Amino acid sequence: MASAASRGRAARRSQPAVTQHEGFLRHHRFFWLKAALVLCALAWLGYALIPAADGPYGGTWFGYVLGTTGAGLIGWLTLLGIRKRTMTTGRWSLKAWTSAHVWLGLSLIVIATLHTGMRMGLNLATFTWALMLIVIVTGIYGVIAYATLPAAFSRSAERHTRAEMVDGLRTIDRQLQEAAQPLDAVSAQAVAAAMAQDAFAGGLLRRLSGSDPHCATLAAITMLREGSNQDASLKRVIGLLAKRRAVLDRVRQALRQRALFEVWLRVHVPVTIALLAALTAHIISVFYYW
Numbered sequence: 001m002a003s004a005a006s007r008g009r010a011a012r013r014s015q016p017a018v019t020q021h022e023g024f025l026r027h028h029r030f031f032w033l034k035a036a037l038v039l040c041a042l043a044w045l046g047y048a049l050i051p052a053a054d055g056p057y058g059g060t061w062f063g064y065v066l067g068t069t070g071a072g073l074i075g076w077l078t079l080l081g082i083r084k085r086t087m088t089t090g091r092w093s094l095k096a097w098t099s100a101h102v103w104l105g106l107s108l109i110v111i112a113t114l115h116t117g118m119r120m121g122l123n124l125a126t127f128t129w130a131l132m133l134i135v136i137v138t139g140i141y142g143v144i145a146y147a148t149l150p151a152a153f154s155r156s157a158e159r160h161t162r163a164e165m166v167d168g169l170r171t172i173d174r175q176l177q178e179a180a181q182p183l184d185a186v187s188a189q190a191v192a193a194a195m196a197q198d199a200f201a202g203g204l205l206r207r208l209s210g211s212d213p214h215c216a217t218l219a220a221i222t223m224l225r226e227g228s229n230q231d232a233s234l235k236r237v238i239g240l241l242a243k244r245r246a247v248l249d250r251v252r253q254a255l256r257q258r259a260l261f262e263v264w265l266r267v268h269v270p271v272t273i274a275l276l277a278a279l280t281a282h283i284i285s286v287f288y289y290w
């Protein structure tokens with residue numbers, strides 16, 4: 001007969017691994033949200049209750065506490081970039097780190113803003129604070145992007161769709177090559193230019209727009225449609241080009257989705273670097289003018 005302990009172990013094994021599948025925001029029953037709230041409450045209490053002769057600002061002793069906490073947090077939040085590239089599980093899993101990153105990152109809105117004592121102006125301190133807010137706002141965008149991302153939009157699903165679309169284009173291009181044989185040199189050249197254009201080329205802005213103002217396939221369709229002699233072979237080529245364009249539209253929509261997902265990190269990380277530089281300058285200037 002199985003002992004109570006072994007039955008307990010078996011029951012635990014058969015339980016769904018809830019913690020593995022819960023999102024990073026809820027990690028460990030919102031542990032990091034609670035930690036962030038406690039931190040914010042302490043910061044607020046200190047700000048409201050500790051007397052300061054010239055009013056609260058970064059230069060009081062409590063202002064220094066808030067500033068040091070904020071700077072320490074920013075330094076630690078930056079380390080996520082390094083942590084992301086190392087694999088471990090458990091208490092300090094990447095999910096735990098990301099959870100702490102998000103909630104403690106948000107607590108900076110309170111901590112750093114109270115540190116300023118609401119004395120904003122055209123100065124390095126306010127600039128540093130503004131950079132921090134940009135990093136935080138882009139971080140919020142990132143969390144929303146993660147949350148709203150369709151489950152199918154994983155790297156492997158994306159590779160699969162991409163391979164499917166490339167295959168689709170190849171098949172159409174093989175048919176086009178044959179169908180374009182009877183065309184005159186200028187028309188054949190327009191078709192060749194359409195086939196030569198790389199469907200996946202283009203910078204971030206192009207990908208975000210989901211369209212290509214210099215689409216050679218569309219240019220070829222427009223040109224061929226203008227021709228006076230619309231014989232059967234020309235009509236077949238135009239039909240194939242229209243199919244090609246439909247596949248290209250799908251490619252552009254897929255690229256747009258991926259770009260919309262990536263764009264925030266392209267701001268989050270470089271502005272973090274600018275923030276670290278501004279923060280270092282801010283700290284040095286404070287000690288210089290001490």
Ligand code: HEM
Pocket residue numbers: 074077078079080081082084098101102103104105106108132135136137138139140142143265268269272275
């Ligand atoms: C000043 C505060 C912050 C700093 C300095 C900071 C910095 C960073 C850095 C360096 C990374 C690593 C990027 C990479 O290597 O790919 C990162 C990732 C990330 N940050 Fe922040 N961050 C801050 C605040 C926030 C906030 C407030 C949020 C959300 C509300 C947030 C959400 C994220 C997310 C979702 C990731 C990506 C995690 C992943 O891809 O696994 N960050 N952040």
